[in-house]
Amino acid sequence: MSAQIDRFVHDRLPPAAQLPIFRYDLPELQLPDQLNLVEELLDKAAAKGFADKPMLRSPGRTLSYAEAGVEVDRIAKVLVEDLGLVPGNRVLLRGGNSIGMALAWLAVVKAGLIAVATMPLLRAKELGDIIEKSQPVAALCDGKLQDELRIAQQAHPVLKAIVAFNQPDAPDSLESRAATKRGVFAPCPTAADDIALLAFTSGTTGKPKAPATTHRDVLAMCETWPRHILRATPDDIVIGSPPLAFTFGLGGLLIFPMWAGASVYYADGPYTPESMVKAIRDIGATLCYTAPTFYRQMAPFAKALGVPTLRISVSAGEALPDATRQLWKEATGIEMLDGIGGTEVFHIYISAAGNEVRRGAVGKAVPGFTARVVDDEGREVPRGTVGKLAIIGPVGCRYLDDPRQANYVKDGWNYPGDAFVQDEDGYFFYQSRADDMIITSGYNVGGPEVEDALLKHPAVAECGVIGKPDAERGMIVKAFCVLKPGHAGDAALVRALQDHVKATIAPFKYPREIEFVASLPRTETGKLQRFRLRQST
Structure with a gap:
């Protein structure tokens, strides 16, 4: 049974006829009907032997899983006790990749609230559009990024409270408020299908959309690509550039490391290609996430300086040109782990790693997913023929109050809008966005x-x-x-x-x-x- 009292998002999900079919074909995808993803990933870390292991790193601070758990509980108490928020309320999050941003996100979701993370560079108008769509009651905002949000708030009074974080010395900051809290915060007993986040799309095709992602969705994705393809370990140190405000970054630079018991490093500011390579060397990073363009720019620095500890390079977010794959391999000796995914389904659903990589191909359908290439009527086309990608699996698209849902989901299948060719061995070769052909x-x-x-x-x-x-x-x-x-x-x-x-x-x-x-x-x-x-x- 849902624990979310505020039904704003639930009431604006697509009608049943427009929902995708969800398949939970693998044993590990059989998840309980009551589920709080932060309870599973953080509160149960001690039982998995991760309590004293590093979880969040930055140049000036490192938190173990146990220490992060204490901080998350304190922030959750601020949200419920000080701000009076109830499960189902939306909380806008605004900040770059930082320990403060990660703790705030986890606290929001643990309290049964719905995280609406936003990009640091958005201006007041764009923030206003997101506020209008998602109706957040409160916002947690990096102290350096408040100005545009406060302008947006003036035009959208639904946003009643803005609390700054990453300002430990400010008397009314999130850190100062949280420091007064004591004791354990009991995780909200959310249903597995309660909404955990609204992740606004990146706007590569125009006006952003707001897919709704459940607690079950996030944990199911942990059991697909991370388990079967990425295979991170508790000893991994993860680094990368994708923002936590987008699901590529949220998964790669928070959720998936937590699922593996690994740690993640956040720099004090945006990376340059050179500073990323130097950070990999300095902290001994073993796993890196970034986009193909950034890998291309990093390659000469990686070749000159070396990245001896790096073992996995994940490329996603856009098509990986083979020229970039080969350039990176020549510079580092590492075969890029490519993948295609989407905000609508949280993360990667076609990928390949290691000796499974085939030159020019993105990979095969990730275990837990079925993918096919179809024509305009949804019929599978012969292998070697260009068509539209259709996928089905344990997650699927649920746009918030958006007529474009009917374009993305057809007959239960998700249509990400990509043109692909599939070969006889099941490998998928990206051609373009379907509307870019x-x-x-x-x-x-x-x-x-x-x-x-x-x-x-x-x-x-x-x-x-x-x-x-x-x-x-x-x-x-x-x-x-x-x-x-x-x-x-x-x-x-x-x-x-x-x-x-x-x-x-x-x-x-x-x-x-x-x-x-x-x-x-x-x-x-x-x-x-x-x-x-x-x-x-």
Whole structure:
């Protein structure tokens, strides 16, 4: 039975006919109907032998699992006793990756509240849109990031309280309030299908959506990709750049390390490619999460400085060009662990590691998931044929009050919006976002394939490829290229890049237009925003 008194989110979930089918085919996916994910991951850490092991690390502080548990209980008491919050209330979280942000998130969820984490760079208008959609009663905000949130609060009085964290000396900060609390906080007896978080999507395709994720969803995902593919250990030290405000970062840099009894390191500020490599060396990090673009930028520093303790490099968030995979492997000797997932299902559902990696492929369906490539009517297409990816498993999309639910879930299957090819051995090869597929003179061209070819040219640092409307061909392939220092973006280089692509992949896929730019539009997580490139043509 649900413990969430505030039914705002439950009442705005999709109707039953639009919900995905949930399959719990593996023994480890048979989870109880009453479940609090923080109780499972943190309160039960001592019984698993993790109590005294490091859990959260930063340059100035390290907390064991037991110490983190005490801090989480104190914050939860502030939320319930001081702010008067009840299970089901939404709490907006605003902050970068830090121990303070991690503790606040865990306390919110342990108390049966619903975490609505937001990106640090969002401005008042964007925060206002999230507040309007999710109706949070309170916010926990990094002390340095309050200004925009307070502007948003003025226009949205539903947000009654803002409490600052990462300000231990401020008299009314979260830390100061929590320091007055004593005793154990009993976890809210949430149902497994009570909502734990609303994770707003990154906006690569336009207006962000708000998938609702349950306690069961999060713990079920721990039993899929982390158990069967990642295989982290209690001795791992995890580092990475994805924000905790997005599920790639939340899973990789908090939830999955806790599930394994590992520890995670948060720097004092955003990483540069060089500072990430130095941090890996300094702390002895063994497992790294970041996006392909960042790995590409890290590669020369990793080659020069070395990353001797690193054993796993996870790439996700956007398509991994094979050129980047090989560059990183040449620099470090590490075969990248690629994966594709989504906010709608919390994390990765297609992946491969170690000797299971096949060049050019993302991987196979993760145990617990079934994936297939289908046509517009949902019929599976022959192997080797481009089609739309459809998945089904222990998690699935539930958009909060959004008509786009009908586009994502069809006949119980989740349609992430990606175009793939599956080979005879079950490996999936990413082509593009389904709405990014370029159809030129009757040929299907995937932008990421052209991007991969361009990145193999020594002059190209980054690139993005789109289809540009064309009266004669329907579309033409257009590339936006950021050049490495010392290269001039002139007509001669355009011809050289076009010839290079023709020599690398099928000649009809070459970019008929190339525009040289200083930078590419990306989300805060590093994903390329192709819709903005299309808008610029």
